[in-house]
Each structure stands twice: as structure tokens, then as C-alpha cells.
Amino acid sequence: MGDILERLIAFNTISERSNKDLSAYVRDYLTAYDIPFEISEDPTGEKVAILATVGPMINDGVVLSGHTDVVPVTGQSWTSDPFLLRRDGDRFVGRGAVDMKGFCAAALAALPRLRERPLKRPLHLLLSYDEETSGIGSLSFIESFGRDLPRPSHAIIGEPTEMQVAIAHKGLVSYQTKVSGIAAHASRPADGVNAIDIANEAMTFLRCAATELQADRLKDARFDPSFTTVHVGWINGGTAANVVPSDCTFEWEVRSVPGVDDGLVNEKLDAWAAATLTALQPTVDISTTTTCMLPALSTDAKHAAVSTTLRLAKRDQPCTVPYATEAGHFQRAGIAAVVCGPGSVEQAHRPDEYIRLSELQRCGDFITQLGDSLCV
Ligand SMILES: [Zn+2]
Incomplete structure (x- = not known):
């Protein structure tokens, strides 16, 4: 997982820049493990969203969703190169470590294992672009669910919540x-x-x-x-x-x-x-x-997506988050969504942004158990 995170962070994907190189790396990775994927490019061809799927291509799967772009480092004082992952005790330091390449790395690391599992329903991983600017980089895939792609039962957006389950944001x-x-x-x-x-x-x-x-x-x-x-x-x-x-x-x-x-x-x-x-x-x-x-998010606390995610995340109560995410796009498209990802938002957008190894491992375990839940 650390190796993948190191590679993801090394691609400078500040939102104003292209994410083509990062997407090429992810595509090579998925191809190497024989994991099917689709891509969606913006009109310039400089921005690429990827949807990878393990398990059968049928309805009622679960989407894990993360963005590949990061916020700028301009004017911030970093103690080391923001695009060179640095290990400091149990901390991984680098731009995007917590927001949200850490989650993307944990999900990518889990896919080859899940590929070998007898999933009865699919697990999709959606990697978007421009979340930190226009917020539109996930839309083409979200609009395709239930049309050209199977319709998932719900989505989990891996923005940092310290693996709490957020059901609402502005x-x-x-x-x-x-x-x-x-x-x-x-x-x-x-x-x-x-x-x-x-x-x-x-x-x-x-x-x-x-x-x-x-x-x-x-x-x-x-x-x-x-x-x-x-x-x-x-x-x-x-x-x-x-x-x-x-x-x-x-x-x-x-x-x-x-x-x-x-x-x-x-x-x-x-x-x-x-x-x-x-x-x-x-x-x-x-x-x-x-x-x-x-868009705002407000998922009914009684929705099955909430109880399932709470159980997998070993949490009793859902929470809310103060920031906006792509979860609102899913809800607007009629797909229930929650926000649950590793690390603290306190670290997001800051100099020396970091994520703890223990949080990444927790997220990895969560995704593995999510995979298990799709086998029954
Ligand atoms: Zn984010």
C-alpha cells in the first residue's frame, strides 16, 4: 500500500494540471492484475476518470469513490518535497496523503485480493478528477450508472472521516x-x-x-x-x-x-x-x-447503506462532515451515499499533510470486509 501511495503522490496532480500520467500508472496496475476498467476523459483529454470493477458486472454492487486531484502547495511551508512521500514514524507525509490519495492507494491495494474472491455482487472503484475545483470529474460515470453501467446499491466516498460514517454534509x-x-x-x-x-x-x-x-x-x-x-x-x-x-x-x-x-x-x-x-x-x-x-448530502440514517457501512467500519452512530464531497452527486442520481475514509480532515490542504499507517490499514481492512460482504 505504501508503494502505491508513494507512486500516486509522486504525480503532481494539482487540479489545474493533467492527471494523465497518474491515470496511466493506475491503468497499467489494473491491467497487470487483470482487473477490468473503463475510462472517461474530459473534452481536452487532459483529465481522466477511471472506473475499475471486481466481481460480476451486475446491479447492486458498491462503489468506492475517490478523487485523484490535490490542492496546490503554493505559499505553504513544507519541511520536505510535497510530491516525495516521506515516512515519519507511522506517518506518511505528502500532498494528497489524506485528501485523498491514501484512500485511493488503500482501495487499489485491495483490488487484486478481491479479484480472487467469489464476489456475487461487484465492487467498483471510481477515481475522479477536479473534485477540488469544479467538482464535475465523477459525473460522467455517475450518470452512466443504471444506463450504460450496472446500477450500484450505494456509494462510499473515501474522504477523510477517520473511518467514521458521515451521512450528511452541506x-x-x-x-x-x-x-x-x-x-x-x-x-x-x-x-x-x-x-x-x-x-x-x-x-x-x-x-x-x-x-x-x-x-x-x-x-x-x-x-x-x-x-x-x-x-x-x-x-x-x-x-x-x-x-x-x-x-x-x-x-x-x-x-x-x-x-x-x-x-x-x-x-x-x-x-x-x-x-x-x-x-x-x-x-x-x-x-x-x-x-x-x-450538491448537499443527506442520507436517511435508516438506509441499509448506512447500517452496513457502520457495521463494516465498527461504528455505532453516523456523523456529519463540515465539507462538501462528491457524495451529493450520487444522491442526486438516486444512489445512496455515505462518506467514510481514512485520516483526519484536520490534515487536509495543510503543509506536511499526513496520514497514519494505522489509518490506512484500518481502511484496507474495511475494504476487505466490504468485499467479504459482497460474497454472500
Ligand atoms: Zn478531498
Whole structure:
């Protein structure tokens, strides 16, 4: 398992980069063990998702799901090369060790053993891309389940939960809003249309939407905060104080509790933009694009997927996680999903990110027992 993790971490798969080399390694590995797989490429061919399967290609199997991309290391102070796995006692240190190449390595290491078992239902391993950015890298396979591929009974997303079983998280939708105004000399502001002013009004609109959602009765006490949040996190615009700015772009996000329409704030902003634009010149524009989409997760605690996973993970109670995962995509596609993976999210996205060997072994045991449960 350590060897596989070392190889996975050595591929610099920061989301903005291609994951083709990593996928070639995984494909060679699967081929060497005669494990069938399919691939799905993005339109550029630079990003590859893989679905490997052991057992019969029939319905009611289980999907293990992990992403192959990692967050950047820029600005972080690492004590060693982030892409060279370092062993420090029982810790494996490297970018992606916990989020989530550790899980991917544990699953890949288990597949050859499971290949030899008399599985009556399949175990699929889905390795996606772009989870840390757009969140869409798992979608093509998820949409194929029950259509071109067998329909699994449930999915287990191996994001770090210290092998607890999470059944709910908030959704995350991120947007980029671009305002195009008209440049002019600052001495004659009326000759132009100030893009920063319009962006400022749009952000005030979002601020009001956030306040309304905070007061909304649709709360979920399992989360802190218990309400849907809206937040602007980045802005860029203008060139100098003495120029009426023609452009301003800002990025914002909605983190929605399950049951809240995660696209509603954007719909309202669009309506506000349309009304605002009618009073302005035709060249002025306000446009918003979705940059990330991970739907909320809320799986019924009584669902068989939850009791089975709790038993295999040797846990009594399900929990929730504060971050968004690809589990929401599965649920939206009608496939029950839980989040259960090795290591702590406290380590994710940090310098000297690590996972403990004991956690990886626990995850390996969990997958082996999951395989056993598919033999009956
Ligand atoms: Zn992750």
C-alpha cells in the first residue's frame, strides 16, 4: 500500500494540471492484475476518470469513490518535497496523503485480493478528477450508472472521516460574476459606467441574501452554522484610482443545508442583474458562471447503506462532515451515499499533510470486509 501511495503522490496532480500520467500508472496496475476498467476523459483529454470493477458486472454492487486531484502547495511551508512521500514514524507525509490519495492507494491495494474472491455482487472503484475545483470529474460515470453501467446499491466516498460514517454534509456551489462597464477618465465619471460600483451593488445584494438565509426557518442543527451561508471570497477590478473601471470580477459561493435549493441565490442575482441592466447602456453586462458544484448530502440514517457501512467500519452512530464531497452527486442520481475514509480532515490542504499507517490499514481492512460482504 505504501508503494502505491508513494507512486500516486509522486504525480503532481494539482487540479489545474493533467492527471494523465497518474491515470496511466493506475491503468497499467489494473491491467497487470487483470482487473477490468473503463475510462472517461474530459473534452481536452487532459483529465481522466477511471472506473475499475471486481466481481460480476451486475446491479447492486458498491462503489468506492475517490478523487485523484490535490490542492496546490503554493505559499505553504513544507519541511520536505510535497510530491516525495516521506515516512515519519507511522506517518506518511505528502500532498494528497489524506485528501485523498491514501484512500485511493488503500482501495487499489485491495483490488487484486478481491479479484480472487467469489464476489456475487461487484465492487467498483471510481477515481475522479477536479473534485477540488469544479467538482464535475465523477459525473460522467455517475450518470452512466443504471444506463450504460450496472446500477450500484450505494456509494462510499473515501474522504477523510477517520473511518467514521458521515451521512450528511452541506452543498457547495461556487460562482464567478463578471461585470463589464465602460471606462472613462475619472474627472468625468458620467462618461463611463463604473464596473466596481455595479459589482459592489451585486455583492450587497448577496449580503442581503445571506442575511435572509440566516433568518430562514430551514435550518439543520447537525451543522455549524445551522443555516445556508453565502460569501464573497475574491475580487479583482479596475486599473487605477483615476480611471473609471470597465471591469470587475468577483467569486462567491453558497453552502447550502440539505433541502435548500442551492441555485436559488444565483437565480435571484440573475433577476437583479437583468433589472439593473435595463437601466444601463447595452454594452454593459453582468454575467455569472458556475465554477464548482457539489450538491448537499443527506442520507436517511435508516438506509441499509448506512447500517452496513457502520457495521463494516465498527461504528455505532453516523456523523456529519463540515465539507462538501462528491457524495451529493450520487444522491442526486438516486444512489445512496455515505462518506467514510481514512485520516483526519484536520490534515487536509495543510503543509506536511499526513496520514497514519494505522489509518490506512484500518481502511484496507474495511475494504476487505466490504468485499467479504459482497460474497454472500
Ligand atoms: Zn478531498
